[in-house]
Amino acid sequence: MSTNEFARKARYSQSNQLDSPWLTGHTRYRSEVIEFECSRNSWCDKLELAWEQVALGFGLSEGKSYFVIQTPYVAVTVRREYLLHIVEKxxxxxxxxxxFxxxxIQNPLEIWQISYDDGSMRLAFIGAYDTKYQMLVVIHADYGHALWNFMNCDxxxxxxxxxxxLVYQRFQTAKQKKQPEEAAFSEVGA
Known part of the structure; x- marks a missing residue:
C-alpha cells in the first residue's frame, strides 16, 4: 500500500479527521500516519508483528538497526527502517x-542494474524456485545498496x-549470445 493509499484508508475509516498534510504522501508523514492508524485499531498490531518478523528473518535482532549481507555482486545493507513499506500491504x-x-539476495539467479526515470539506480535480484511463485528483490544503489523491496510473483x-x-548471472545457457558485463562474477559452467 502506498503512503497515499494508507493515508486515504486512515482518512475514510476514521471519519475524515486527518489534516491535509497527512494526505500529501511525503515519507516524513509516514510514521505519523501509521501512529494515527495504530491508535485506532488492531490492524497496526499485525503490521508491527509482520515488520518484526521480516527484520528477524534478515538478522536484525532486538536493538540492531542494520545488517550487511554478502552477495556474489555487492554487499547489501538491510536497514530496519526500510522494511516497513514491504509489509504495509x-x-x-x-x-x-x-x-526466499x-x-x-545470497544466491541470485540473475542481477539486473536498472536506471529509473528519477535518475536513481537499483539492482533487481531474480530468484527462481521450483514453486508457483518466484522472487524479486530490489536493492537501491543510491542508498548504499540497501534492501528496498521484495515481492513474489509468477x-x-x-x-x-x-x-x-545484466551484471550477474549464475548460469550460462547454450542459447545465450550476450554475457553480463561483470562476467568475472558469473558461475559459467556450474
Whole structure:
C-alpha cells in the first residue's frame, strides 16, 4: 500500500479527521500516519508483528538497526527502517517470503542494474524456485545498496523485471549470445 493509499484508508475509516498534510504522501508523514492508524485499531498490531518478523528473518535482532549481507555482486545493507513499506500491504503478507528473499539476495539467479526515470539506480535480484511463485528483490544503489523491496510473483510477471544491464548471472545457457558485463562474477559452467 502506498503512503497515499494508507493515508486515504486512515482518512475514510476514521471519519475524515486527518489534516491535509497527512494526505500529501511525503515519507516524513509516514510514521505519523501509521501512529494515527495504530491508535485506532488492531490492524497496526499485525503490521508491527509482520515488520518484526521480516527484520528477524534478515538478522536484525532486538536493538540492531542494520545488517550487511554478502552477495556474489555487492554487499547489501538491510536497514530496519526500510522494511516497513514491504509489509504495509497486509493482504500480500510478504513476511511469509522473507526466507526466499534472503536466499535470493545470497544466491541470485540473475542481477539486473536498472536506471529509473528519477535518475536513481537499483539492482533487481531474480530468484527462481521450483514453486508457483518466484522472487524479486530490489536493492537501491543510491542508498548504499540497501534492501528496498521484495515481492513474489509468477514467472511471467518476473520476466518483466529482467531489463537493464545484466551484471550477474549464475548460469550460462547454450542459447545465450550476450554475457553480463561483470562476467568475472558469473558461475559459467556450474
Amino acid at each position: 497486509r493482504p500480500n503478507a510478504r513476511e511469509r517470503f522473507t526466507e 528473499a534472503l536466499d535470493t 514467472k511471467k510477471a518476473l520476466n518483466k523485471h529482467r531489463h537493464g544491464i
